[in-house]
Amino acid sequence: MKKGLFITFEGGDGAGKTTQVNLLSDYIVNKGIDAVTVREPGGVPVSEKIREIILDNVNTDMHNITEMLLYAASRAQLVSQIIIPALNEGKCVICDRFVDSSYVYQGLARGLGIDVVKTVNDIATQRLIPDITFFIDLDPETALKRRLALTKPDRLEMEDISFHRMVYQGFATIANMYPDRIKRINASGKAEETFSQVKEYIDPLICRYTD
Numbered sequence: 028m029k030k031g032l033f034i035t036f037e038g039g040d041g042a043g044k045t046t047q048v049n050l051l052s053d054y055i056v057n058k059g060i061d062a063v064t065v066r067e068p069g070g071v072p073v074s075e076k077i078r079e080i081i082l083d084n085v086n087t088d089m090h091n092i093t094e095m096l097l098y099a100a101s102r103a104q105l106v107s108q109i110i111i112p113a114l115n116e117g118k119c120v121i122c123d124r125f126v127d128s129s130y131v132y133q134g135l136a137r138g139l140g141i142d143v144v145k146t147v148n149d150i151a152t153q154r155l156i157p158d159i160t161f162f163i164d165l166d167p168e169t170a171l172k173r174r175l176a177l178t179k180p181d182r183l184e185m186e187d188i189s190f191h192r193m194v195y196q197g198f199a200t201i202a203n204m205y206p207d208r209i210k211r212i213n214a215s216g217k218a219e220e221t222f223s224q225v226k227e228y229i230d231p232l233i234c235r236y237t238d
């Protein structure tokens with residue numbers, strides 16, 4: 028039976044999501060809470076191998092359905108090998124992207140539709156739903172600037188700005204679909220300002236570990 032706390036972070040490329048994941052992970056561990064932090068696609072050896080295939084710049088001919096199934100396959104392994112066992116032990120699990128990314132990228136931006144993506148992912152996740160999801164909300168133009176200043180883009184990051192606008196709109200749509208679970212976090216300021224919004228939601232949830 029699930030006793031732990033499952034937290035996910037979502038958002039477009041370059042929104043600063045991974046920085047927030049790391050800040051939250053440090054914050055929780057510093058409170059003495061047993062936490063596991065993972066990223067998608069990846070997180071365990073099988074899933075990291077799948078990640079290499081998905082993100083490889085050579086694979087320009089990958090079909091949208093292949094891509095959706097690879098994300099789901101990577102997720103199935105991570106959920107069964109790490110996330111569910113950790114939650115059953117009462118741990119706090121923080122995941123950098125989860126099923127909402129598939130709804131948005133594969134379902135909406137690639138046009139496969141949310142229903143198809145949900146059907147496949149209900150199998151992959153064993154219907155596990157996060158307790159809380161943070162949508163790290165930054166407009167795609169600013170995100171692109173931040174991103175290009177930092178790294179060499181991978182296959183998905185090379186998509187043009189119109190794709191990133193679609194992704195952004197997609198996250199806004201999903202956030203409206205699940206308003207109880209998904210919290211929209213304004214990421215236009217400094218990382219610490221973004222994190223203080225995250226903390227406001229997290230503090231009441233983690234008091235069960237610290238009280």
Ligand code: TYD
Binds near residue numbers: 040123126129133184
């Ligand atoms: P990554 O380099 O981890 O990007 P980020 O740091 O922004 O999370 O690459 C993940 C890419 O995979 C990103 O472009 C979003 C995409 N993605 C999907 O299309 N579907 C999914 O289900 C997931 C988890 C990620």
